[in-house]
Amino acid sequence: MAILYNSAHLYSVNRSGLPAGAKQQCVTTSLPEGFSAYVANVGIKDDTNDFTVVFARGNPTSAGVFTQSRFAGPSVVVSRPRRDKAHAIVVVSKNANVATGSQGLSDSKEITHLVAQRLGIADDNVLIATTGVIGRALPMELIRAGIAAMDGHNTTDADNVAHGIMTTDTVPKVASASIADSAARIVGVAKGVGMIEPNMATLIAMIFTDAAIDGADLDAILRTTVDQTLNCLSIDTDTSTSDTAIILSSGIIAAVGHAAFASALHEVLISLTQQIARDGEGAEKLIEVTVDGANNVAQAKRVAKSIVNSPLVKTAVHGADPNWGRVAMAIGKCSDDTDILQENVVIRFGSQEVYPNTVTASDLEQLSNYMRGDTVRIHVSLNISDATSTVWGCDLTAGYIRINADYTT
Amino acid sequence: MAILYNSAHLYSVNRSGLPAGAKQQCVTTSLPEGFSAYVANVGIKDDTNDFTVVFARGNPTSAGVFTQSRFAGPSVVVSRPRRDKAHAIVVVSKNANVATGSQGLSDSKEITHLVAQRLGIADDNVLIATTGVIGRALPMELIRAGIAAMDGHNTTDADNVAHGIMTTDTVPKVASASIADSAARIVGVAKGVGMIEPNMATLIAMIFTDAAIDGADLDAILRTTVDQTLNCLSIDTDTSTSDTAIILSSGIIAAVGHAAFASALHEVLISLTQQIARDGEGAEKLIEVTVDGANNVAQAKRVAKSIVNSPLVKTAVHGADPNWGRVAMAIGKCSDDTDILQENVVIRFGSQEVYPNTVTASDLEQLSNYMRGDTVRIHVSLNISDATSTVWGCDLTAGYIRINADYTT
Numbered sequence: 001m002a003i004l005y006n007s008a009h010l011y012s013v014n015r016s017g018l019p020a021g022a023k024q025q026c027v028t029t030s031l032p033e034g035f036s037a038y039v040a041n042v043g044i045k046d047d048t049n050d051f052t053v054v055f056a057r058g059n060p061t062s063a064g065v066f067t068q069s070r071f072a073g074p075s076v077v078v079s080r081p082r083r084d085k086a087h088a089i090v091v092v093s094k095n096a097n098v099a100t101g102s103q104g105l106s107d108s109k110e111i112t113h114l115v116a117q118r119l120g121i122a123d124d125n126v127l128i129a130t131t132g133v134i135g136r137a138l139p140m141e142l143i144r145a146g147i148a149a150m151d152g153h154n155t156t157d158a159d160n161v162a163h164g165i166m167t168t169d170t171v172p173k174v175a176s177a178s179i180a181d182s183a184a185r186i187v188g189v190a191k192g193v194g195m196i197e198p199n200m201a202t203l204i205a206m207i208f209t210d211a212a213i214d215g216a217d218l219d220a221i222l223r224t225t226v227d228q229t230l231n232c233l234s235i236d237t238d239t240s241t242s243d244t245a246i247i248l249s250s251g252i253i254a255a256v257g258h259a260a261f262a263s264a265l266h267e268v269l270i271s272l273t274q275q276i277a278r279d280g281e282g283a284e285k286l287i288e289v290t291v292d293g294a295n296n297v298a299q300a301k302r303v304a305k306s307i308v309n310s311p312l313v314k315t316a317v318h319g320a321d322p323n324w325g326r327v328a329m330a331i332g333k334c335s336d337d338t339d340i341l342q343e344n345v346v347i348r349f350g351s352q353e354v355y356p357n358t359v360t361a362s363d364l365e366q367l368s369n370y371m372r373g374d375t376v377r378i379h380v381s382l383n384i385s386d387a388t389s390t391v392w393g394c395d396l397t398a399g400y401i402r403i404n405a406d407y408t409t
Numbered sequence: 410m411a412i413l414y415n416s417a418h419l420y421s422v423n424r425s426g427l428p429a430g431a432k433q434q435c436v437t438t439s440l441p442e443g444f445s446a447y448v449a450n451v452g453i454k455d456d457t458n459d460f461t462v463v464f465a466r467g468n469p470t471s472a473g474v475f476t477q478s479r480f481a482g483p484s485v486v487v488s489r490p491r492r493d494k495a496h497a498i499v500v501v502s503k504n505a506n507v508a509t510g511s512q513g514l515s516d517s518k519e520i521t522h523l524v525a526q527r528l529g530i531a532d533d534n535v536l537i538a539t540t541g542v543i544g545r546a547l548p549m550e551l552i553r554a555g556i557a558a559m560d561g562h563n564t565t566d567a568d569n570v571a572h573g574i575m576t577t578d579t580v581p582k583v584a585s586a587s588i589a590d591s592a593a594r595i596v597g598v599a600k601g602v603g604m605i606e607p608n609m610a611t612l613i614a615m616i617f618t619d620a621a622i623d624g625a626d627l628d629a630i631l632r633t634t635v636d637q638t639l640n641c642l643s644i645d646t647d648t649s650t651s652d653t654a655i656i657l658s659s660g661i662i663a664a665v666g667h668a669a670f671a672s673a674l675h676e677v678l679i680s681l682t683q684q685i686a687r688d689g690e691g692a693e694k695l696i697e698v699t700v701d702g703a704n705n706v707a708q709a710k711r712v713a714k715s716i717v718n719s720p721l722v723k724t725a726v727h728g729a730d731p732n733w734g735r736v737a738m739a740i741g742k743c744s745d746d747t748d749i750l751q752e753n754v755v756i757r758f759g760s761q762e763v764y765p766n767t768v769t770a771s772d773l774e775q776l777s778n779y780m781r782g783d784t785v786r787i788h789v790s791l792n793i794s795d796a797t798s799t800v801w802g803c804d805l806t807a808g809y810i811r812i813n814a815d816y817t818t
Contacts, residue, residue: 070740099737099764101765194721311720325505326647329647332479333648355508355544356510398810400720404720405724
């Protein structure tokens with residue numbers, strides 16, 4: 001069994017920050033009580049694991065959010081109406097089963113049917129997420145054989161699950177948190193490195209908990225939390241056709257406080273969000289943009305997204321260049337926000353103000369050192385009112401071009 | 410005097426297409442009747458020309474459109490209210506004079522005042538555009554000395570003007586057209602390679618005509634035409650703080666038909682738009698996206714922009730990969746357009762349908778050859794109604810990263 005990086009543990013050490021040097025750390029994370037998984041290779045593309053099923057004993061509750069894409073894949077179409085009935089989630093990686101027409105829909109349905117039979121549950125209790133190349137039919141014979149070979153669970157390790165759902169991710173993403181005043185835990189896994197700007201939805205993330213919490217509450221807490229975490233993430237402004245976030249509770253550990261649960265879920269999803277941003281295609285730096293003093297949260301998020309998505313800001317960060325003029329430009333292009341006045345705006349890199357106050361020569365050296373680090377924080381105060389938003393992204397590098405100019409059709 | 414590339418001439422040879430092999434062509438373009446220019450180096454950054462004044466004799470009329478940026482530069486602030494009074498336009502290149510506060514405003518005003526004195530016209534008759542790095546004060550002593558040295562005009566060559574306003578452009582952009590049933594001409598020059606997604610405005614473009622046409626008509630025709638040309642352009646989704654397009658008529662040649670004038674202006678601006686897209690930072694290919702069958706033009710343009718701005722589409726084009734799944738994704742992320750149904754959409758590269766019909770093996774080879782060309786057309790039919798829009802952009806390359814990760818602060 002692989003010994004893998006777990007950022008949630010590290011995250012709890014430094015709540016405000018990021019897991020510095022995280023890739024060097026080795027920890028494992030077990031799934032919460034009541035969960036088991038089956039992770040295998042069925043031969044979709046190569047010999048890495050590509051077929052994952054996670055299932056909950058007990059009396060599970062669930063909730064999910066999905067892509068709003070007009071080209072949403074058949075797996076999203078199948079899973080969306082079942083989001084409050086899940087006992088198990090199947091993930092097929094290396095093929096998205098998107099833009100595959102009626103055959104694709106029937107394939108996604110068949111997979112959930114076959115898995116439901118093996119687990120002895122109803123079809124409606126199985127959700128499916130598929131991820132990988134768009135526009136290719138699933139190799140159903142291989143998948144059928146793979147499901148026939150599935151014989152109970154073969155792991156309770158969340159790291160194995162995170163590995164099973166990877167496509168071009170370079171590291172698995174796992175995060176966990178314990179819930180205050182309870183023995184219950186929340187464990188989340190996610191995948192995604194490109195085609196990532198979740199919009200009222202998200203990439204593929206699965207969150208597991210043993211805390212007993214009813215479905216409607218789970219749904220409300222999930223939506224609120226995703227909006228402040230995964231929906232504040234952009235690698236490349238491109239929204240996936242397969243975005244899926246599902247939370248599944250085995251309900252084994254009773255009676256947790258909702259606020260404590262929401263807080264722990266927030267911690268898990270913030271960690272996954274930052275892990276995804278840091279592993280963005282070709283990324284070498286994580287960018288965190290906070291906009292405060294906004295008229296409302298929507299405005300703060302709009303301006304912050306404009307900055308984190310600007311290719312000129314992303315390349316400046318890549319070049320360790322404190323080019324605040326590009327941040328000003330990115331704020332400025334929110335041209336419908338006529339209450340933003342350039343004479344009231346303050347721009348900072350880290351804690352160093354760069355506009356309107358001029359940077360001194362000695363500050364500039366310190367600032368250049370800061371810009372060469374692996375995390376760059378940009379802080380903008382609009383000084384209109386008091387709303388705030390923080391978003392995450394990554395630098396734009398030649399690696400992104402290489403990965404995506406070479407990726408297959 | 411440099412002998413320079415003029416695409417307008419070539420464009421008129423092949424109206425539907427682009428100036429193939431344009432960089433090899435050598436033609437010169439004179440300014441229209443009644444125009445002269447002064448182009449010089451005043452030492453803003455290096456020894457290339459950085460100070461340009463174009464002025465019209467006769468009884469000029471003018472119109473202009475400007476950036477909507479909330480960080481609009483002082484030169485935009487000075488020029489906007491004078492847009493219908495211009496006799497002359499000053500362009501300072503290599504320094505944008507943006508985010509420079511009250512000093513920047515007073516500098517832009519002083520430059521127009523000094524130039525107005527030299528030309529013997531009112532301050533209000535002089536417009537100014539500045540372009541280059543953001544956040545640095547203009548070197549006013551050098552500029553004052555440069556204006557003092559200005560002694561009448563030194564060129565009537567539009568290519569010299571186009572050269573004078575360049576920053577990191579690799580080729581000057583000039584286009585000209587004659588007006589049907591008239592001796593009058595329209596000549597346009599433009600600059601811009603990055604920070605380009607004009608929004609209700611544009612980058613720096615100057616259009617000169619000797620056709621007599623009153624200011625209100627000029628304004629209406631300019632706005633309509635810019636909306637179909639320069640506003641359909643995106644290099645990198647970033648909107649400049651300095652976007653300025655000005656049209657100036659010397660009125661020497663009387664009585665042109667408005668339709669003929671609008672048609673010639675459209676021809677000039679389409680050519681400049683395509684020249685700018687092709688010279689986008691690091692660009693190796695021009696991408697033209699046409700969306701038809703839309704419910705309205707705004708929807709067609711929104712979907713087309715989503716495609717031409719997608720970094721995954723741009724990198725696929727760079728890699729000559731007919732990865733239509735990414736085009737489907739980019740259409741899909743227009744999630745508010747709920748009348749877009751994936752089962753009704755048709756996607757083509759060039760004339761080759763790739764979705765929903767599958768590409769045969771022999772078609773695929775032809776398609777790969779097409780994708781390796783220097784112009785890639787993507788054609789999407791939404792099959793909702795009959796509105797159409799065409800937009801232009803370029804591929805995303807390691808050159809873009811190199812240029813922008815190295816650019817100065």
